[in-house]
Amino acid sequence: MYVYDEIDQRLVDERVAQFRDQTRRFLAGKLSEDDFRPLRLRNGLYIQRYAPMLRVAIPYGLLASRQLRMLAYIARRWDRGYGHFSTRQNIQYNWPKLEDVPDILAELAKVEMHAIQTSGNSVRNITTDHYAGVARDEIVDSFVWCELLRQWSTFHPEFSFLPRKFKIAVNGAEADRAAIFLHDVGLQAVRDAAGAVGFRVSVGGGMGRTPIIGHVFREFLPWPHLLTYLEAIMRVYNRYGRRDNIHKARIKILVKARTPEKFREEVEAEWAHLKDGPATLTEAEVRRVEGRFTRPQYQPLAGDDAGHLLRLAVEPAFAAWTKRNVQPHKVPGYAAVTLSLKKTGVPPGDMTADQMDAVADLAERYSFGEVRVSHEQNLIFADVRQSELNSLWREVKALGLATPNIGLLTNIIACPGGDFCSLANAKSIPVAQAIQERFDRLDYVYDIGELDLNISGCMNSCGHHHVGHIGILGVDKNGEEWYQISIGGNQGLTRPGAPAAVGKVIGPSFAREQIPDVIEKLIKTYLDRRESEEERFIDVVWRIGIEPFKEHVYGTHHQRQERRSRLLAAA
Amino acid sequence: MALIIKDRNVVADCWRRLELNADGNLPAAPPAGDIIVPLAMWQGQREQLIARPGRLGVWLDSHEDPANVAEDLKLFGVVAVNFPTVTDGRGYSIGRLIRERYGYKGELRAIGDVLRDQLFFLSSCGFNAFALREGEDPQEALAAFGDFSEAYQNSVERPLPLFRRRYLASPGGMEWS
Numbered sequence: 001m002y003v004y005d006e007i008d009q010r011l012v013d014e015r016v017a018q019f020r021d022q023t024r025r026f027l028a029g030k031l032s033e034d035d036f037r038p039l040r041l042r043n044g045l046y047i048q049r050y051a052p053m054l055r056v057a058i059p060y061g062l063l064a065s066r067q068l069r070m071l072a073y074i075a076r077r078w079d080r081g082y083g084h085f086s087t088r089q090n091i092q093y094n095w096p097k098l099e100d101v102p103d104i105l106a107e108l109a110k111v112e113m114h115a116i117q118t119s120g121n122s123v124r125n126i127t128t129d130h131y132a133g134v135a136r137d138e139i140v141d142s143f144v145w146c147e148l149l150r151q152w153s154t155f156h157p158e159f160s161f162l163p164r165k166f167k168i169a170v171n172g173a174e175a176d177r178a179a180i181f182l183h184d185v186g187l188q189a190v191r192d193a194a195g196a197v198g199f200r201v202s203v204g205g206g207m208g209r210t211p212i213i214g215h216v217f218r219e220f221l222p223w224p225h226l227l228t229y230l231e232a233i234m235r236v237y238n239r240y241g242r243r244d245n246i247h248k249a250r251i252k253i254l255v256k257a258r259t260p261e262k263f264r265e266e267v268e269a270e271w272a273h274l275k276d277g278p279a280t281l282t283e284a285e286v287r288r289v290e291g292r293f294t295r296p297q298y299q300p301l302a303g304d305d306a307g308h309l310l311r312l313a314v315e316p317a318f319a320a321w322t323k324r325n326v327q328p329h330k331v332p333g334y335a336a337v338t339l340s341l342k343k344t345g346v347p348p349g350d351m352t353a354d355q356m357d358a359v360a361d362l363a364e365r366y367s368f369g370e371v372r373v374s375h376e377q378n379l380i381f382a383d384v385r386q387s388e389l390n391s392l393w394r395e396v397k398a399l400g401l402a403t404p405n406i407g408l409l410t411n412i413i414a415c416p417g418g419d420f421c422s423l424a425n426a427k428s429i430p431v432a433q434a435i436q437e438r439f440d441r442l443d444y445v446y447d448i449g450e451l452d453l454n455i456s457g458c459m460n461s462c463g464h465h466h467v468g469h470i471g472i473l474g475v476d477k478n479g480e481e482w483y484q485i486s487i488g489g490n491q492g493l494t495r496p497g498a499p500a501a502v503g504k505v506i507g508p509s510f511a512r513e514q515i516p517d518v519i520e521k522l523i524k525t526y527l528d529r530r531e532s533e534e535e536r537f538i539d540v541v542w543r544i545g546i547e548p549f550k551e552h553v554y555g556t557h558h559q560r561q562e563r564r565s566r567l568l569a570a571a
Numbered sequence: 572m573a574l575i576i577k578d579r580n581v582v583a584d585c586w587r588r589l590e591l592n593a594d595g596n597l598p599a600a601p602p603a604g605d606i607i608v609p610l611a612m613w614q615g616q617r618e619q620l621i622a623r624p625g626r627l628g629v630w631l632d633s634h635e636d637p638a639n640v641a642e643d644l645k646l647f648g649v650v651a652v653n654f655p656t657v658t659d660g661r662g663y664s665i666g667r668l669i670r671e672r673y674g675y676k677g678e679l680r681a682i683g684d685v686l687r688d689q690l691f692f693l694s695s696c697g698f699n700a701f702a703l704r705e706g707e708d709p710q711e712a713l714a715a716f717g718d719f720s721e722a723y724q725n726s727v728e729r730p731l732p733l734f735r736r737r738y739l740a741s742p743g744g745m746e747w748s
Contacts, residue, residue, distance in 0.1 A: 007721050007733065011711025018718045023687065038658050121658065151733075158667055158726070238664050243667055255635045273672060278725040285734040453591055540620035 001064045001294045001371055002147050006111045011154070012109045015116055018060055019043050020102035027099060032289030042122055042160070042262040044090075045101055047164040053420070054093045054101060055118040056108060060128045060146035060170075061089030061373040065360040068371055070111045072356035078104055084416055085341060087464055088167075089127050089373045090118055092347035094420050108465030116154060123153035123234075128170045129177040130374035133452045134382045136330050140189040140197055142172030144290045145226070148281065149291075152227050159234050164240030164249035167170070168232070179375065181205045181214040181349075181500035182467060184251045186234060198222045203233060204255030204263070207461035212252045214261040217267065224288070227279040232271035244441065245475040295384045296368040301333025305386035320442070322392055333386050337367075339379040339396055340403040340411065344436040348414040358399050366392050375464075376413055378406065387439040409451045409523075410436045413464050417474065418481070424457030426474025426481035431455055431515055438516035448523055451537045452491065463471030466564075467491040469538040471503045471523060472515065482509040485518060485547055490539040498538065505551050518553055527554040574709050576690075576701040577678065581709045584702065586628060586649055588682070598660040607651055610635050613643070621646065630682065633661040636747055649700070650675060654683040663696045670697035670727045687712035697727035706721060 004012075019039070026036040040046075056071070063071075067215075072093055078100050079093040086092055096104060100219035108114055117124055126149045128142040129135065149168060153159075159166070171178040172189045180186025187201040187375060194253070198220040205214025221229055237251045240258075255263045312319045313441030327336040339359065341349050359379060363371045366388055367381035374380055396402045405411045412435065415421065417428025432455055439445050458475075465471030467489040475482050489503030510518055525548055526537045541549065549567045554560050572583040588607040589598045597612045600623060607628035612738040614621065620627055628649030629640055644650065652667060669675045680700035681693050682706065686707060694716060695702065703709055725732040729741070 010721075011719060011721060014719050018688075035657065035686060121660075153694075154723060155719065156724055157692040158663045158724075159660070160664065160692055161658050163660075173708065235664050239661055243659060243661075279731060280733060282734065288734070288737075360604055505601065 001062060002059075002143070002289075003294060005292065005294050008151075009109075009112065012112070012114045012116070013207065014349055015043075015114060016102065016105045016109050020297060023099065023102050026316055032272060035225075038120060038161075040098075040101075040566050042117055043105065044103070044118035047097070051095050052090070052098050052101070054088070054094070054096050054104065054112060054115060054275035056091050057118045057125050057246065058090050058373050059150050060126055060132070060143055061130055061375070062143060063371045063373065065369040065371070066112075067111045067113055068356050068360040070107060070113065072353040074104055074107060075353040075356065079353075082202060082350055082352045084347070084420075085351065085373050085377050085414070087259055087375045087377060087462060088125055089117075089130075089375055091373070092416070093381075093418070093466045099470075110446065119165070121164050122160050123156065123162075123165075123166045123168065125177055126150055126153070126168050126170060127183075129173055129381050130372045131177060131327060131336055131382065132172055132331050134331070134336050135173045135177075135326055137174035137175065138172060139191060140332060141170040141290075142170045142178075142189065144286065145170050145172070145187070145189070145223075145294065147289050147293075148226070149230075150288065151231075152279075156558065158231075159238055162234070162238055163243050164246065164251075166237075166251065168230075171492075175494050176500070179464070179467060179491040179500065180213075181492060182207055183214065184466075186214050187226075187231065188205065194218055196222065199226060201229065201233075203267075204252040204260065205427055205500075206250055206252045207464060207466045208248075209247060209324040209459040209461075210249065210252060210256075211387060211461070211466040213253075213500050214501065215255060215264075215447055217260075218262045224281045225275060226281055227275055228274040229267075229271055231279060232267050232274050235270050236266045240266075243519075251478055261336075273479075278489070289562055296370075298331045298334065298383070299385070301331075301385070305331045305333055307387040311390045311417055317391070317395055318390060320446075321397075322404055324391065324406045324408065324507050325402070326389060327385070331383075333353065335384050335386050335389060336394060337381040337389065337396075338374070338382050338406045340402040340405055341378050341401070342405055342411045342436075343400050343403045343435060344440055346400070346413050347416070347419075348432055356402065359401070362392065362395055371545075376406075376411065405441070405445065407452075408445050409446055409448055409453050410437065412453050412455060413461035413468070415456040415457050415460075417455070417463075421462075423455060424461055424474060425476035426483065427458075427459040427473065427512070428455045428463055430520075431474075431483065431512060432527075433473060434512070434516050435519055439540045447533075448507070449533065449536055452489075453519075454489075465489075466485065466502045467500065469541070470504060475525070477509070477511055480548055482513060484509040485515075485522075485553075487522065488538065498542075503548050507522070507554050521552045522549055525549045573702065575680070576703070576709045576712065578699055579713060581733055586626075588630060588651070600681070605648065607649055610639060612716060613640070628678075628680075630680075631665060633659050633665070635665075637665050639691050644669070644673055644675040644677075647677065649678045650684065651680040651682045651702075652698075653687075654681060654685055655688065657684050657686060659684075663692060666693070666696040666698050667727060687715040688718075690715040693730045695726040696723075 025031040046053045046359045078096045084092045103412040126146045169178040169183040170187045188200040201218040202214030251372040325338045414428040414432045418424040452469045454464045455472040456463035456465040472488040473484045486503030490501040492500045575584045605626040626648040630651035681698045682702045
């Protein structure tokens with residue numbers, strides 16, 4: 001856990017005072033709605049369907065138990081007793097009152113938290129791999145770099161009024177668990193032949209209405225240049241990004257319009273001025289930030305725990321949970337555990353205040369008082385002793401957080417959708433529930449194997465539908481809610497040979513009640529066509545293409561044409 | 572005479588700002604007095620403007636490249652940058668370029684849709700004068716310079732980022748490494 005120093009704390013406190021004054025001026029009629037909007041947005045405050053929505057930052061998804069308790073307290077005192085963990089590793093409250101928000105921010109500041117730049121056209125929360133620091137395939141501990149970037153991006157004087165929001169992700173391991181190629185800037189840690197750390201910098205990726213895989217601008221940017229290179233990218237974007245059309249204002253559109261080659265030349269030309277300037281990072285600064293992170297005091301353990309292995313052999317339900325929800329750890333005898341927020345019947349990512357308090361207690365007892373939020377909207381205990389996995393499992397099961405579905409079809413990523421969000425075309429949560437209900441039989445879901453199913457209620461794609469192996473997108477047709485289905489998306493290089501990819505739409509959209517049937521047909525096609533159990537849904541889509549899936553859902557090409565002719569004849 | 576903020580004081584503005592005519596043509600310069608002219612006018616009437624009595628300033632719109640005036644900066648008593656809307660942030664980059672890349676030391680003025688809540692960032696980016704949007708009280712706005720007492724980043728106002736200043740202030744922290 002990064003521990004604030006005096007200046008970190010002071011800046012957050014000053015932000016609370018600033019926003020309190022801005023809110024006072026707005027409520028007193030001294031600031032118009034139009035003038036207040038950009039000010040409240042940069043404090044995470046949207047005006048939503050029913051009430052303001054407050055998005056609280058969880059920098060790179062890392063939380064201490066006392067912070068989680070504060071989130072529970074806020075949920076109880078100012079909301080309706082729950083919160084929603086988002087795909088940006090943040091938490092959202094859907095029912096606070098505008099006039100209470102300064103008080104909420106003041107409470108957050110007491111535990112080194114804030115809502116700074118969780119919305120608005122600024123650099124948003126830096127996201128990363130939820131196994132940072134504990135993964136066996138670690139290259140660097142990405143938390144340190146994320147914190148350096150948090151400080152650099154917080155109240156950046158030049159880049160606080162960008163053309164549009166700006167999202168940066170850092171991945172510090174071999175496998176990409178941070179979807180870096182779907183970000184405005186993606187930073188992949190790499191080591192050169194001499195072992196020095198640098199970053200592969202990709203620019204202009206993103207989801208939304210124009211999904212694009214990021215372009216690699218630098219294969220190896222030595223770490224001291226991280227901030228100056230980012231400033232060069234952002235300056236070119238800030239100066240030339242479109243401001244006349246909100247839908248064409250992201251950096252990816254600028255990169256596309258100028259071509260990646262030309263844009264890169266402009267960045268390099270700008271960087272020539274900034275390179276080796278005062279923002280060049282120093283060894284001393286990296287060590288200082290590293291030193292402000294508390295570290296788990298691991299017990300020296302020989303290796304796999306014998307008692308744990310025995311339990312696995314005799315308790316099938318525990319073994320099933322371990323198989324799906326427990327990850328290996330770089331320290332012998334430890335494991336990382338995922339608490340699933342994807343129980344059937346509960347909106348994905350939602351958690352009650354009571355669950356938050358209970359999880360905060362468990363984290364103290366089992367995982368050094370820390371919890372992580374993943375972009376897949378689950379919680380992680382990163383440092384659990386193998387010997388304690390069984391008793392932890394019993395406790396999280398009692399809380400309803402032990403659904404053994406991580407990586408499986410029912411681990412659905414979904415935005416809050418039309419039930420809460422005023423941008424949404426369609427609801428997400430009932431679709432997720434209908435699918436979870438259809439696939440509630442666990443042995444069937446296991447047989448289907450690894451499958452990412454993501455749902456967004458609109459083109460803003462907060463539910464990451466473009467990179468779901470199966471993606472569902474809510475669309476509006478003459479005021480009615482319809483759903484478009486795509487297959488073949490992938491969030492990132494999670495295994496060799498499976499890079500980030502944007503899914504392809506299979507055909508015309510469906511009514512909500514048809515969705516479970518359609519998903520079942522897609523799954524049936526996969527099960528019929530897979531060559532072995534090791535071949536995942538996504539592998540089969542990539543091998544045979546989308547046509548066989550289309551045929552099963554819509555009929556053969558011939559049948560589709562006949563149907564179209566009949567419809568045309570009837571019309 | 573309108574009031575502006577300059578070097579954190581409220582002062583009367585002695586400059587007159589000219590704009591292009593509605594048809595896009597250049598306006599006529601008044602025979603005397605200090606004027607701030609649009610970039611196109613400077614480019615089109617350079618010699619006449621230099622020959623004219625009275626001081627001269629130029630203003631850039633947010634889409635205009637400050638490189639256009641980089642060589643001329645010593646001729647201007649004011650360089651102003653327009654913010655067409657609060658959310659148009661191009662002027663922050665323009666301000667830094669004018670100060671940091673082109674070395675301008677004179678009055679750098681933010682004009683247009685400028686409200687008190689932008690002052691902290693604007694002044695970090697090198698602006699030292701502010702013509703607030705009509706109806707804003709410059710006296711009240713002065714407090715906004717103190718919204719934050721520190722900043723992580725290097726900027727015109729803080730040439731070294733916090734981490735370098737912190738390091739220099741630490742015992743033995745002398746080297747630039």
